[in-house]
Amino acid sequence: MIVVMKPQASNEDVKHVVKLVNDFGLKENIIYGTDRTVIACIGDKRHVEKSAIENAGNVEKVVPILAPYKLASREVVKEKTAIRIGPEKFPLGGSKVGVIAGPCAVEDLDQVLKTAEKVKEAGCIGLRGGAFKPRTSPYSFQGMKYEGLEILAKAREKTGLAIVTEVVSLDNVDAVAQTADVLQVGARNMQHYPLLEALGKVNKPVLLKRGLCSRLDEFLLAAEYIINAGNKQVIMCERGIRTYEEYVRNTLPLASIPALNERTHLPIVVDPSHGTGHSYMVAPMCRAAVAAGADGLLVECHLDPEHALSDGAQSITPNALKEMVQSVTKIAETLGRSV
Numbered sequence: 001m002i003v004v005m006k007p008q009a010s011n012e013d014v015k016h017v018v019k020l021v022n023d024f025g026l027k028e029n030i031i032y033g034t035d036r037t038v039i040a041c042i043g044d045k046r047h048v049e050k051s052a053i054e055n056a057g058n059v060e061k062v063v064p065i066l067a068p069y070k071l072a073s074r075e076v077v078k079e080k081t082a083i084r085i086g087p088e089k090f091p092l093g094g095s096k097v098g099v100i101a102g103p104c105a106v107e108d109l110d111q112v113l114k115t116a117e118k119v120k121e122a123g124c125i126g127l128r129g130g131a132f133k134p135r136t137s138p139y140s141f142q143g144m145k146y147e148g149l150e151i152l153a154k155a156r157e158k159t160g161l162a163i164v165t166e167v168v169s170l171d172n173v174d175a176v177a178q179t180a181d182v183l184q185v186g187a188r189n190m191q192h193y194p195l196l197e198a199l200g201k202v203n204k205p206v207l208l209k210r211g212l213c214s215r216l217d218e219f220l221l222a223a224e225y226i227i228n229a230g231n232k233q234v235i236m237c238e239r240g241i242r243t244y245e246e247y248v249r250n251t252l253p254l255a256s257i258p259a260l261n262e263r264t265h266l267p268i269v270v271d272p273s274h275g276t277g278h279s280y281m282v283a284p285m286c287r288a289a290v291a292a293g294a295d296g297l298l299v300e301c302h303l304d305p306e307h308a309l310s311d312g313a314q315s316i317t318p319n320a321l322k323e324m325v326q327s328v329t330k331i332a333e334t335l336g337r338s339v
Helices: 011-023 051-056 109-121 145-159 170-179 192-199 216-228 258-261 272-278 279-290 318-334
Strands: 002-005 026-030 037-041 058-063 083-085 090-091 099-104 124-127 163-165 184-185 206-209 232-237 266-268 298-302
Touching: 002 011, 011 026, 011 037, 011 051, 026 279, 051 058, 083 163, 083 298, 090 099, 099 109, 099 184, 099 318, 109 124, 109 145, 109 184, 109 318, 124 145, 124 298, 145 163, 163 170, 170 184, 170 192, 184 192, 192 216, 216 232, 216 258, 232 258, 258 266, 258 279, 266 279, 272 298, 279 298, 279 318
Parallel strands: 099 124, 099 298, 124 163, 163 184, 184 206, 206 232, 232 266, 266 298
Antiparallel strands: 002 037, 002 058, 026 037, 083 090
């Protein structure tokens, strides 16, 4: 359930309600909005005296939460959440649409620095690049690991772009958190609950990718794990799901964008590179995603896709990236947003 405080409620009123909530054995999560404060109550509510909380000073109402995901729900936070990323605190969500681009994998220093310059020139807010690469085959390139993190840090120092890179296990959470501005959870790890809980203790945004065959409620409950552990800075990423189709790597269900916007206040990013697997499909899907209400795009861009160490077929060139950003900017502007 959630406790909605009146606009004039003081900090002491909020503290008193929190104490009541704790007395009933519930955990509180306080959300400070522009007009009023909301207290989300998490735990077993069977023995809660609803009237006792309703009668507390400056409580407007107590509302049950119907969604199984509580803290990620629009029932708790009505307004869309905007999350700021990177040293420049670029906003992602709200009126802004952010584009994050870069190679699938960090290959060497020269490649990353040159790509970062092109990504910034195109108008992007972040540089993506995998230092740790979980691959389907054990014989595929597994990434440069810790050396790759050092390279990404140098790219941020040179360009000011936010760094987005994947954390693949509990063992490298701390190392990735020291370098990355946004910690990415890959599709294979969406239901790695110990990892999600560990990321809930990190004070940095987490970009959570949808699992290969996951339903939206499972996707939202995975986000709930991170928020419930203490980290409210969660970005949802639609990257396509596995279906019977063979003309694409995954099926990119853009209908999930308005569906998620209806259910959650968290920003939504779309990855059309993994969602299609083909570079020629990336720009059209980017335009469609922004038109459908996406808050951001996560795109694979490589200087020489034909010689990429991973996912070259779905990587666009820097020139194609620049043209794509220009086209989605026009679409965003017609919707009253900006890139």
